[in-house]
Amino acid sequence: MSENSEKRVLRLGIAGLGTVGVGVVQQLHENRDAIYARAGCAIEVAAVSARDPGRNRGVDLSGIRWFADARSLATASGIDIVVELIGGAEGVARELVEAALSHGRDVITANKALLATHGARLARCAHDNGAALLFEASVAGGIPAIKFVREGLAADRLLRVGGILNGTCNYILTTMRDTGRDFADVLAEAQALGYAEADPTTDVDGWDAAHKLAILAALAFGRPVAFDEMHVEGIRGVQACDQHFAREMGYRIKLLGMARQLEDGRIEAFMRPCLIAQQTALAHVEGVFNAVVTEGTFSGPMMIEGRGAGAGPTASAVIADVIDLARGKALPVWGVSPQSPATCAPRALLSGAYYLRVNVHDRPGVVAEIAAALRDAGVSMRGLSQHDAGRATDSTVPLALVTHETTEASMMQVMTAINGLASVIGTPLLLKIETV
Numbered sequence: 425m426s427e428n429s430e431k432r433v434l435r436l437g438i439a440g441l442g443t444v445g446v447g448v449v450q451q452l453h454e455n456r457d458a459i460y461a462r463a464g465c466a467i468e469v470a471a472v473s474a475r476d477p478g479r480n481r482g483v484d485l486s487g488i489r490w491f492a493d494a495r496s497l498a499t500a501s502g503i504d505i506v507v508e509l510i511g512g513a514e515g516v517a518r519e520l521v522e523a524a525l526s527h528g529r530d531v532i533t534a535n536k537a538l539l540a541t542h543g544a545r546l547a548r549c550a551h552d553n554g555a556a557l558l559f560e561a562s563v564a565g566g567i568p569a570i571k572f573v574r575e576g577l578a579a580d581r582l583l584r585v586g587g588i589l590n591g592t593c594n595y596i597l598t599t600m601r602d603t604g605r606d607f608a609d610v611l612a613e614a615q616a617l618g619y620a621e622a623d624p625t626t627d628v629d630g631w632d633a634a635h636k637l638a639i640l641a642a643l644a645f646g647r648p649v650a651f652d653e654m655h656v657e658g659i660r661g662v663q664a665c666d667q668h669f670a671r672e673m674g675y676r677i678k679l680l681g682m683a684r685q686l687e688d689g690r691i692e693a694f695m696r697p698c699l700i701a702q703q704t705a706l707a708h709v710e711g712v713f714n715a716v717v718t719e720g721t722f723s724g725p726m727m728i729e730g731r732g733a734g735a736g737p738t739a740s741a742v743i744a745d746v747i748d749l750a751r752g753k754a755l756p757v758w759g760v761s762p763q764s765p766a767t768c769a770p771r772a773l774l775s776g777a778y779y780l781r782v783n784v785h786d787r788p789g790v791v792a793e794i795a796a797a798l799r800d801a802g803v804s805m806r807g808l809s810q811h812d813a814g815r816a817t818d819s820t821v822p823l824a825l826v827t828h829e830t831t832e833a834s835m836m837q838v839m840t841a842i843n844g845l846a847s848v849i850g851t852p853l854l855l856k857i858e859t860v
């Protein structure tokens with residue numbers, strides 16, 4: 425941190441001037457007085473970097489040094505904090521963050537992919553070099569999710585952490601339910617509205633939300649999670665009929681992530697579409713909103729909800745980290761000294777009740793075949809529903825059932841058996857019914 429004779433100034437080097445980077449520059453300008461009062465010093469954008477120096481970004485960058493190579497911000501003079509807002513688990517973002525931390529320079533990032541994938545190594549690097557690594561914006565945009573878990577619940581023993589962590593998916597699922605439209609149709613709308621990327625894979629296949637869950641789990645349980653072992657499923661398999669069945673059965677479909685620590689130290693973690701009871705608070709987190717839920721031994725269940733993306737909310741989280749550093753408040757990355765990653769329990773060990781939807785040829789004996797698959801796996805059915813309204817001109821019809829408590833291993837056996845039936849069309853959809 426620098427001092428001069430007139431006032432203390434904290435100088436930022438911002439890498440990435442897209443949605444979030446420009447939001448940070450704008451908010452630092454528009455909310456200058458309040459930020460000054462809270463930081464106790466002036467915050468100055470001393471340097472920036474992006475790919476295209478010629479692009480008009482709608483903010484005044486005059487007098488700010490431009491770096492063609494973002495990695496130079498790691499060691500350049502006149503910079504107190506590197507703010508990495510490029511994105512991606514590899515490439516320039518990773519190289520910049522590693523170089524800055526190795527140089528003992530504090531880093532703020534919104535990059536959940538980087539933290540979920542390389543968090544263990546980065547935490548060690550920050551620790552070894554006496555640098556801070558802050559990442560409030562990486563989970564759920566404007567919601568202070570990191571501070572909520574790491575600082576607010578520091579005294580508790582958390583039993584689970586999770587939530588609805590992707591606004592694009594929540595928007596698509598909410599709109600499908602409210603309008604009866606199909607996934608592809610609503611995805612196209614989400615892209616036109618700017619919620620989903622042109623390549624929506626990271627969002628709709630669950631990876632963005634899974635990155636965020638990995639970060640929350642690391643904070644909740646004090647050590648990073650082996651991200652490549654986490655069970656991740658997206659929402660592409662959800663059809664309009666599933667929304668219909670879910671409503672009829674008293675549920676809503678949400679892309680939900682949940683992590684729990686098992687007694688043997690392994691982490692049970694999944695990000696997948698789930699059914700949750702429609703009378704719960706989490707079921708009413710709608711549209712682009714996100715929510716983080718925790719359950720602590722001492723604090724009990726809690727939920728915080730808000731905007732999980734966008735320039736304003738995300739920039740506000742980035743600047744909150746800047747203010748923390750200005751106040752001299754930097755904590756260990758995962759709230760405790762660096763630890764080796766925890767392994768994830770295999771998916772088969774999950775248990776609970778399940779929803780299964782199968783598109784079938786509407787002819788005698790089909791239900792008996794499906795019931796036999798459940799019987800053979802030792803799964804007890806709680807209810808079954810079929811609607812003629814869903815019957816297609818080719819006499820195929822969706823059929824949905826819910827089970828009593830069972831194991832994921834048994835449901836995987838059911839899925840294998842059902843997939844082999846001649847009467848089944850397409851891929852059946854299996855959703856966990858999650859108690860929240």
Ligand SMILES: NC(=O)C1=CN([C@@H]2O[C@H](COP(=O)(O)OP(=O)(O)OC[C@H]3O[C@@H](n4cnc5c(N)ncnc54)[C@H](OP(=O)(O)O)[C@@H]3O)[C@@H](O)[C@H]2O)C=CC1
Pocket residue numbers: 439440441442443444445473474475476477479493494508509510511512516534535536537561562565732733734735738
């Ligand atoms: N958008 C959101 O709502 C949220 C985003 N985040 C995270 O924030 C980060 C930034 O996201 P967002 O602002 O949306 O991303 P954008 O795609 O809008 O912006 C990325 C920026 O990085 C710059 N960039 C790309 N490659 C390089 C490079 N090699 N060297 C220097 N600059 C480069 C781009 O330059 P140029 O403009 O010249 O192309 C652009 O300015 C990501 O980690 C994202 O996951 C987190 C929460 C919410």
Ligand SMILES: N[C@@H](CCO)C(=O)O
Pocket residue numbers: 564565589590591592593619627632732733734
């Ligand atoms: N693409 C994310 C926002 C960035 O984390 C979402 O839709 O929630």
